Amino acid sequence: SCCAPSYFRVALLGAAGVGKSALIRQFMTSEYKGTFDIATPDAEDPETTVSVLLDGEESMIEFVDEPNENELDNVRADAFAVVFSLADVASYTTAISIVRHLRVDLCSDRAIVLVGNKVDLARQRRVSSRDARLIAMKYDCKYEETSAALNHRVDELLVGILSQIRLKLAPP
Ligand code: GDP
Ligand code: MG
Numbered sequence: 001s002c003c004a005p006s007y008f009r010v011a012l013l014g015a016a017g018v019g020k021s022a023l024i025r026q027f028m029t030s031e032y033k034g035t036f037d038i039a040t041p042d043a044e045d046p047e048t049t050v051s052v053l054l055d056g057e058e059s060m061i062e063f064v065d066e067p068n069e070n071e072l073d074n075v076r077a078d079a080f081a082v083v084f085s086l087a088d089v090a091s092y093t094t095a096i097s098i099v100r101h102l103r104v105d106l107c108s109d110r111a112i113v114l115v116g117n118k119v120d121l122a123r124q125r126r127v128s129s130r131d132a133r134l135i136a137m138k139y140d141c142k143y144e145e146t147s148a149a150l151n152h153r154v155d156e157l158l159v160g161i162l163s164q165i166r167l168k169l170a171p172p
Helices: 020-027 069-074 089-105 129-138 154-169
Strands: 006-013 049-054 057-065 079-085 111-117 142-145
Touching (some): 006 020, 006 154, 020 154, 089 111
Parallel strands (some): 006 079
């Protein structure tokens, strides 16, 4: 391609232990990985930027792993992935209040994807897909269920985030 890829920042938010860092690690090995060269990271500084090729167009996405609470109100991000564990109701409650804070208090119109992670823990599931989907609809979010542990639907989440960002930039 003739042009430099567009560059987006995505903040991962949510309670501790829900799998945010695990998801970012899996994003780095995506099937959709493009060809754009990224500087090789050193061992101290884990890779957080990935090139994604979608619909013939390459984009660079940098993931910001849990910006701290008081930073949230002015975090420089083009989109948010708000993650909870499907096996942990408290993390779901936290995710809902983060989404509400972004949409209602901060009036953000940026892309938000609500992510129910740990779908592999089927017998420990405490949050239904229907419930989470309704909350996502209420706050104009996309909803995805993933397993970072099994790398299940993590590519779909990555592509979903990028599609939402592009939609917000150029509505159909
Ligand atoms: P973070 O605090 O949100 O960054 O969560 P981590 O990525 O550090 O993950 C917390 C714990 O949950 C670790 O022990 C992970 O191995 C585990 N974990 C993350 N994702 C999954 C998942 O999809 N399924 C299961 N069963 N465990 C997961
Ligand atoms: Mg982490």
